[in-house]
Amino acid sequence: MKVLQLIDSLEAGGAERVAVNIANALSSNIEGSFLCATRKEGLLKESLSTKVGYLFLNKTKTLDFTAIKTLSSFIKEHEIQIIHAHSSSFFLATLIKLLNRKIIVIWHDHFGNSEFLSNRKAGVLKWCSKYFTHIFSVNKSLETWAKQNLKCRSVTYLPNFATINQVLAKTSLKGEEGKRIVCLANLRPQKDYITLLEAFAIVLKRHPDWTLHGIGKSFNDDYAKSIDNKIKELDLSKSVYLYGIKPDIYNILNQCEIGVLSSKSEGLPIALLEYGLAKLAVVATKVGECESVIAHQHNGILVNPSMPNELSNALSLYIENPELRHDFAMRFNRQIEKNFSQKKQIETILSTYNSYLK
The missing domain is CATH 3.40.50.2000 (Glycogen Phosphorylase B;)
Structure with a gap:
């Protein structure tokens, strides 16, 4: 064949x-x-x-x-x-x-x-x-x-x-080890970085030592400019980092604790599967197949799209409960290995x- x-x-x-x-x-x-x-x-x-x-x-x-x-x-x-x-x-x-x-x-x-x-x-x-x-x-x-x-x-x-990325480690993330959240998504309106930034600004009020890391292509368009403006408006420049596209995804995910998707719309996001392979605790919106991928309430947290308060509460729950975060991450990893191999x-x-x- x-x-x-x-x-x-x-x-x-x-x-x-x-x-x-x-x-x-x-x-x-x-x-x-x-x-x-x-x-x-x-x-x-x-x-x-x-x-x-x-x-x-x-x-x-x-x-x-x-x-x-x-x-x-x-x-x-x-x-x-x-x-x-x-x-x-x-x-x-x-x-x-x-x-x-x-x-x-x-x-x-x-x-x-x-x-x-x-x-x-x-x-x-x-x-x-x-x-x-x-x-x-x-x-x-x-x-x-x-x-x-x-x-x-x-x-x-x-x-x-998804598969484990074998590219040699290159990217070193900013921020404190053990206190990083990652969003693996290109800078498109459907990925809704704006809601994520608003949610993270709320999280920072209680957890100022955590950082958010965006991995994905910027198209240098009006939407990318709106993200930059939102970061300035919310005074997030010392807590939010955008890296553009990177080849060493698995290396990057291994430097993080929580994987998040704040999308307004999805198919079946590869990012969510990659979070699972990397044993991250996940938060995703109830769009596309995200709910079926997470599959169980103790595998991850699902929130409604375009709801920054819901998203901030979910992120804070993980931050404030390390054992729960670890448990959810391990459960989700087993779910991905079993059903999305x-x-x-x-x-x-x-x-x-x-x-x-x-």
């Missing part, structure tokens, strides 16, 4: 992490595992196994005929049978399918605004979906949406999985691939 993961970039986002994780995991399980980044390379290229065949297209427009020809030739040269297309790369996968009808296209839907699916534009996607053999959806809302709105007959829910999800993916190659 030979399979190509198709992804727009290798920047440090959730869909990109999944594509790299799957490509790496498959490299030990099938004859040929490949990955193609269509538009941009990025930090995650470092994480790609040397056993994965790699292609970068440097695609510059929607209909880039040079990129289409290059990818088509690569697929024929390596006798690739399946394109596993992630997020918006479905369009290029469909074009390749039209050039080679024997190719199987599986689309992986990572849509992050699953709380606002009624606003999702699906014209091109709906047309392309008749060429998909199967759709993987990262949460159950997306699975239902695909069944109701797209033309592919086979749709299943596939939880994300690489082994379990790769078995499901391989089973799906094989069912269409018969």
Whole structure:
């Protein structure tokens, strides 16, 4: 079996992490595992196994005929049978399918605004979906949406999985050891850093020696500026640190005690799974699949989105109760190891691939 993961970039986002994780995991399980980044390379290229065949297209427009020809030739040269297309790369996968009808296209839907699916534009996607053999959806809302709105007959829910990052330790976090909270999220409105900052400002009134650490890409846009302004407004510059994107996630998480997600909307966040692997106590909002990942009231704390008082109370509960924090962290770690392991999800993916190659 030979399979190509198709992804727009290798920047440090959730869909990109999944594509790299799957490509790496498959490299030990099938004859040929490949990955193609269509538009941009990025930090995650470092994480790609040397056993994965790699292609970068440097695609510059929607209909880039040079990129289409290059990818088509690569697929024929390596006798690739399946394109596993992630997020918006479905369009290029469909074009390749039209050039080679024997190719199987599986689309992986990572849509992050699953709380606002009624606003999702699906014209091109709906047309392309008749060429998909199967759709993987990262949460159950997306699975239902695909069944109701797209033309592919086979749709299943596939939880994300995380792996321990093997990049050599580089980043040293500021703040006092044993008193750090981390938020692993790009600086996008759906991640709602503003509510997190408001909550943390409340926490600091009782626990001034704790610090908050944001790991994720800034897009240098109005939202990033609003975060900077909020940090200044709340006088948090000596307690909140933003590091941008970093490759050594596991090293960073091992320097923290609490992992937090304050999102307004999610699919199934890789960050939450990574918190579990790193044995952090977690606080997350009740969006996407966060509730199903945490699964039990003693595995973590769930709060309503856009509610800074609720979020501050949850963080304070962990800070003020170290034994409870440790207990929740260990329970959550076992939950992630049992239900969101690489082994379990790769078995499901391989089973799906094989069912269409018969």
